[in-house]
Amino acid sequence: MSTAEATVETLLAHGLKTIYALPGVHNDHLFDALARAADRLAVVHTRHEQGAAYMALGAALATGKPQAYSVVPGPGLLNSGAALLTAYGMNAPVLALIGQIPAEAIGRGQDHLHEIKDQAGILSRLVDHTVMLHGAAEAPAKVAKAIRSMAEGRPGPAALECAINVWGARGKVEPIPAPSPPRQPRIDDDAIKRAAKMLGKAKRILIVVGAGALDASPEVTCLSDMLQAPVLAYRRGKGILDGRSPFAVNLPLGHELWGEADAVLAIGTRLFAPMTQWGIDRDLKIVNVNATAEGAAKFHKPDVALIGNAAPVLRRLIDTLSKTNDKRAPRADEMHERQARMRARLAKLGPQLEFLDAIRTELPEDGIYVDEVTQIGFAARLALPVYKPRTFLSPGYQDNLGWGYATALGAQHARSDVPVVSINGDGGFMFTANELATAMRHRIPLTAIVFTDGAFGNVRRIQQEQFGNRVIASDLANPDFVKFAESFGARGIRARNPEELRGALRDAFKAGEPSVIEVPVGAMPSPWEFIHMPPVRGKVKR
Structure with a gap:
């Protein structure tokens, strides 16, 4: 070969x-x-x-x-x-x-x-x-x-x-071996027992999930029920606990609960926002389930670290906890009430929420939403209900503008069995909008929504609010995105309000071909008070 x-x-x-x-x-x-x-x-x-x-x-x-x-x-x-x-x-x-x-x-x-x-x-x-x-x-x-x-x-x-001169070089090759499973650390049963004892006696537990828990949805759901514990997921962890559950909490509600908790079970997360913004003290016990010891102690050494893949570790924890867990009063009514109060607070983001409601209504439960660094994207991280793991894709701590359309194109190609919707601002969309040609060439039926406000909207707001309205390098010259899509042979649709967006999404999903929906919008309310929040206990970690 x-x-x-x-x-x-x-x-x-x-x-x-x-x-x-x-x-x-x-x-x-x-x-x-x-x-x-x-x-x-x-x-x-x-x-x-x-x-x-x-x-x-x-x-x-x-x-x-x-x-x-x-x-x-x-x-x-x-x-x-x-x-x-x-x-x-x-x-x-x-x-x-x-x-x-x-x-x-x-x-x-x-x-x-x-x-x-x-x-x-x-x-x-x-x-x-x-x-x-x-x-x-x-x-x-x-x-x-x-x-x-x-x-x-x-x-x-x-x-x-x-x-260049090695790819084509030929040589004798032994038979291609079958894949071998990756090596996994041995589960530490003593640590499992310590974690079970700590969590079993705790009164108000908060579970925090990140990407490391994506393959452990049944286990997280079981633990939430056993411990009557809310589950905080901000971006990568959304959908691990079904978003319709009153125990599935967003970032600002998680911020409240962090201040009240006496124990946290962190699964597949480095706890960035809680550690660097919300604070920690000696009254809060932390159990961290992580792939590595370094990841578990990224900002703060946990009281117990459980190292390994989340699903098998949590199954072992569930088995042990079932023998030591205190009887707990149901918290469903409390969580329903707190969710209602949080929805009232988030009503400030009304324009974004109306569009998100339209998207959620038309996107099937297992459809995939691909986030972007845009006003609708920021609000979605707070308020879009997500029902299944791996159906909310968000770009992690790099949070790089323009990742969305091409990433969504790959998601749609790999998951041709479900619709994928790509959310974009007019700024970010133009980073990889040329890949409409790829969508057409390979018949990838991705639906892209482009919210157009003629600016790098977040940049412009910061300049207006923090720099005396000295606006620079934030205004955009845009094409007509409907005609832009049509020039590739794709479907181009314009939707001027949430109701029209619902109809455009229905048509695009039914058509099963590359589609771009342009949605003209104005400036939107700032989401940042719900994302960057002050300490609620102890000291923050840097």
């Missing part, structure tokens, strides 16, 4: 069915191998390297399974870098296959096409696992190890480099 053929066969052996890619001369032999395997491994080619990487990210987030993309070195890598960085921040299993200059020239500074100084060093700052392929014989083992690494310890992306 060639190195490229061995790589492709190993990807297939590990269950990958698609590679998102933009071709180029450094990877010609890889693409030839992909062409030979076209009946088994699909290639979705994009119009920009960032589109390929974001599509792989969206597919990984929507499925929870490894996804791959490939681009040329140098500018190709750098163009994809924001998406790879976001994959790292979101613990997403994205495998980057990056070309390289001729093997003998790497590190010699001879100015080859797309040469970049210390490309491996750049990759090592974007992922935890990166390695060079030197030939066909070693490719299966290195590719398999890279895929396995994405699920071990702190989950996240990995990268493989291969030189």
Whole structure:
């Protein structure tokens, strides 16, 4: 086999069915191998390297399974870098296959096409696992190890480099081995017992969930019921507990409950907002379930750390807790009342909430909402009910403007069984709007909503409120987005209010083809008082 053929066969052996890619001369032999395997491994080619990487990210987030993309070195890598960085921040299993200059020239500074100084060093700052392929014989083992690494310890992306003159080099390859499961830490039964005793005796428990709990929805739901504990999910954890439950609480209600709690069960989260904004004191006991000990103690050493995958750890905790848990009074009535008060507070965000109600009404329970850095997106993080895990995709702590459309395109391609809706502002949409061409070429029926206010709205509000209305670099010149969509052959629709948006969404989902819905809006109320909140106890951690 060639190195490229061995790589492709190993990807297939590990269950990958698609590679998102933009071709180029450094990877010609890889693409030839992909062409030979076209009946088994699909290639979705994009119009920009960032589109390929974001599509792989969206597919990984929507499925929870490894996804791959490939681009040329140098500018190709750098163009994809924001998406790879976001994959790292979101613990997403994205495998980057990056070309390289001729093997003998790497590190010699001879100015080859797309040469970049210390490309491996750049990759090592974007992922935890990166390695060079030197030939066909070693490719299966290195590719398999890279895929396995994405699920071990702190989950996240990995990268493989291969030189232009190595992809096509042939050599003897042993039979491709079957995938081996990632190594998982042994569950510490003594820690489980300590956690069960602590939680069993606590009176007012708050559960906080992040992305590390996405595969533990049944266990989280069971614990919430056993402990009569509200479950706080801000972004990545939304849908782990069904959003219709009165125990599913948003960020500002979680802020209130944090101040009242005597114990917190944190699952798959570093507790960023509570630790850096809300405060902690000796009266609050914390049990942290995390993939690594470092993650559990990111800001504060917990009273008990339970290390491992959330689902099996929580199952063990449930079994032990069932023997030690105090009898608890039901809190459903209390939570219904608190939810009603919170909805009254959030009514300040009326324009955003009306549009979100329209989207939630038309989007099926298992439909996927892809967030963006926009006014509707900020409000959705607070107020959109989410019913199932992996149906609310939000860009994590990078929170990078413009990630949305191409990421949603990958989610829709990977989850063709459900509708996906991409929420955009006019600023962010134009980052990857060119990938409408990809949607049309590959018939990906993504529905994108573009809320147009003619500005980077959040930037403009900050300038108006904090800088004496000295507005600079925030106004936009936009196309007619309906005509823009139609110029690609996509459906273009304009909706001027929430009711029209409902109808446009129904039509778009029924049509099953790429669609863009433009929604003209004005300035919207600020959500930030519900996101950046003051301490409610003790000291904050920095």
